[in-house]
Amino acid sequence: MRQLRALLCLCLLAQVALASRVRTRRELGPGLYEHGVYDAGGSYCQRGDVCCHGRDDGCTVPYQDTLCYCDLFCNRTISDCCPDFWEYCLGIPAPFPKAPGCARAGHTYPTGATYQENCNLCTCGPGGQWQCEDHACLMDGELIDAVNRGNYGWRAANYSQFWGMTLEDGIRYRLGTFRPSPTVMNMNEMHMNMDSNEVLPRHFDAAAKWPGMIHEPLDQGNCAGSWAFSTAAVASDRISIHSMGHMTPALSPQNLLSCDTRNQRGCSGGRLDGAWWYLRRRGVVTDECYPFTSQQSQPAAQPCMMHSRSTGRGKRQATARCPNTQTHANDIYQSTPAYRLSSSEKEIMKELMENGPVQAILEVHEDFFMYKSGIYQHTPVAEGKGPKHQKHGTHSVKITGWGEEQLPDGQTQKYWTAANSWGTAWGEGGYFRIARGINECEVETFVVGVWGRVSMEDMPHK
Ligand SMILES: *[C@@H]1O[C@H](CO)[C@@H](O)[C@H](O)[C@H]1NC(C)=O
């Protein structure tokens, strides 16, 4: 009798196979319950409200990417019954162990289910336990609390634009300045003419001295191109100041990222000396003319869309239209050679006060990403968490001023004010303050100034 049915079934199979792929799969597929571990506690026959007596090839419900059966025939091999067939249709326990599933917030999730816990992916393992990756995250609730509980002089915050990123990603995508090579480091320092007992003001803010000429902090997004952002930022301010406000261009970081490609790596990092070489020899257009488009680090570098030719005496003229077709003004702005300042706090202050904002490299540690307000100093909060949580990388920023604050214990805390390139929602409106005079995070190690190339013809005649 059984054999007959099997034979009949084979003939039927041959006929139906063409018409119904499901049928073929039903006969040849491996036991569904083997996949069924993905569906611990899943309800199929029950949800579909089907239980068919005898054979009924239409008695199915969707199951993952195929179908499962709720008819008695499926019980023949238990190969294609829905996971809840036995319990729901026959009222007996399933003849295979039920996968345990993982509990979370009052729900049971099947084996293989995943969820994202900040920067780590957690997967429900076969033993009914969540297994999570173990990366150090860029935003870390414990570290934020530790900074805010401690007496470090600054506050930390959780930034949604950084949430879910690993610390490694933060260092890979949010910085982007190569450490100056020893040759560049040994560049002759320019010394300011300073009287040793010259008294400098206690507070200085470039935006107050040069209103309308200090440009807002930029946002490099996930482009490791701080070399281009800090260079464009310092050059924009300095050209504005040195032209006495006749020109106030916001220069284009994208022009540098896409066109200054010799030994530079665009959104994967670059050198400051190379950026200044390009600003002197080739020049760049405004950000409006050549807007930032590399928001995400892209595998392929974007082609250079701006070109220029010499018009004599080192000046250049654009030979391409603005990539932003809404803008016609494609003037090229250039600088004179950049010069390195000494690491003396006083000399940096004097240069800043007389000639405008300066560029500085900055060694960025894990806690800096969480900076919200106050005077930053690198803290030891991550030390207990192991080396994975204490990474750092080189960045560059624009210093725009200084000041000092009285601490509750009567001591004076001196600081620099600097513009970062992580947007104006980060820190103090895009700026941060950092301890001054102690080379905090190497901020006084490599400081650069420059002159805008401004000639009489750039000044309108009165
Ligand atoms: C279905 O299969 C189970 C396990 O093989 C068996 O114990 C049970 O008697 C079967 N039920 C029917 C109605 O065939």
Ligand SMILES: *[C@@H]1O[C@H](CO)[C@@H](O)[C@H](O)[C@H]1NC(C)=O
């Ligand atoms: C941080 O912010 C994200 C989203 O903006 C939020 O999901 C997360 O719970 C916050 N974490 C902490 C520790 O505050």
